[in-house]
Amino acid sequence: MRDEITVVRVSASDVRPLRAEVLRKGLPLSESVYPTDDEEFTTHLAVKVDGVIVAVGTMFPEPRTTGAREQRIRGMAVEASARSRGYGGAILSAFHKIALRDGTDVIWCNARARAVPFYSRHHYFVEGEPFELPNIGRHFVMSRRVRKS
Ligand SMILES: CC(C)(COP(=O)(O)OP(=O)(O)OC[C@H]1O[C@@H](n2cnc3c(N)ncnc32)[C@H](O)[C@@H]1OP(=O)(O)O)[C@@H](O)C(=O)NCCC(=O)NCCS
Numbered sequence: 001m002r003d004e005i006t007v008v009r010v011s012a013s014d015v016r017p018l019r020a021e022v023l024r025k026g027l028p029l030s031e032s033v034y035p036t037d038d039e040e041f042t043t044h045l046a047v048k049v050d051g052v053i054v055a056v057g058t059m060f061p062e063p064r065t066t067g068a069r070e071q072r073i074r075g076m077a078v079e080a081s082a083r084s085r086g087y088g089g090a091i092l093s094a095f096h097k098i099a100l101r102d103g104t105d106v107i108w109c110n111a112r113a114r115a116v117p118f119y120s121r122h123h124y125f126v127e128g129e130p131f132e133l134p135n136i137g138r139h140f141v142m143s144r145r146v147r148k149s
Contacts, residue, residue: 005090010046012037015056015075022077034074036060045094047087054079055087059095064108071099073109092122099146108143116140 012033020032036042039060047055055078062072073095078088099107110133111119116126124142133139 005047005086007045007047007090007094010044010053010056012042012044012058014046014053015044015058018053018056018077018079019058019075022079023075032075034058034060036062043095043098045091047090049082054082055091057088057091057095059098059107061104062108069103069105071095071102071104071107073107076109076115088118089122092119096122096144096146104146106143106145108141110139111142112136113138113140116142119144 016029016032020027020029024031037044037058042058042060044056044058046053046057056075057073057077058075059071059073061070063070073092076088076091095107107124108127109119109124111124111126113130119142122144124144127141127143130138130140
C-alpha cells in the first residue's frame, strides 16, 4: 500500500524552482513567474519528501466569462524521478477540496497533450480543439465541474 501523501501550502518562491526545472527548462527563472503568484487569493501547494519539494501546483481565480466562479490550475510539475507515485494527483485532489470549500463552480487548465490522461483520471474533460503554445507544444483546455448544479 502507498504511504499517505501530505500536501502542504507553500509560497510562490517555494514552487518556482521545480516549476522552472520541469516546465521552463533552460529559460530564466523570470519565465516561471505568473502574474498572480503573490496574490493572497492564489494557492500554491506542494508535496515534500524528506523535507524536499518534489511536486508543486498553483491555483487562482481566473474566470473565463465575466462573473463565473472559476479557478485555474497552472504549474503542475513533479520532479522526474518522483512521477507516477500519486503526488500530482494528490495536489489536484487538494485543489478540488479547496475549490469546493470556496464555492468555485469550475476548475480549468491548459493541459499539455501528454498530461491529458493525468487530468482525465481526475475527472477533467477536454473542451474544444487543441491549440499550440509557442515553444511548449500542443495543449487542450480541460475542466472539471466542482459543484453539481
Ligand atoms: C503530469 C504530472 C504533473 C503528473 O504528476 P504525477 O505525480 O506523475 O501524477 P500521478 O502519479 O498522480 O498520476 C500519474 C498518471 O498520470 C498520467 N500521466 C502522467 N504523465 C503522463 C505522461 N507523460 N503520459 C501519459 N500519461 C501520463 C498517467 O495516467 C499516470 O498513470 P500511471 O502512474 O499509472 O502511469 C507529472 O507527470 C509532470 O510533472 N509531468 C511533466 C510536466 C507536465 O506535463 N505538467 C503538466 C502541465 S499541464
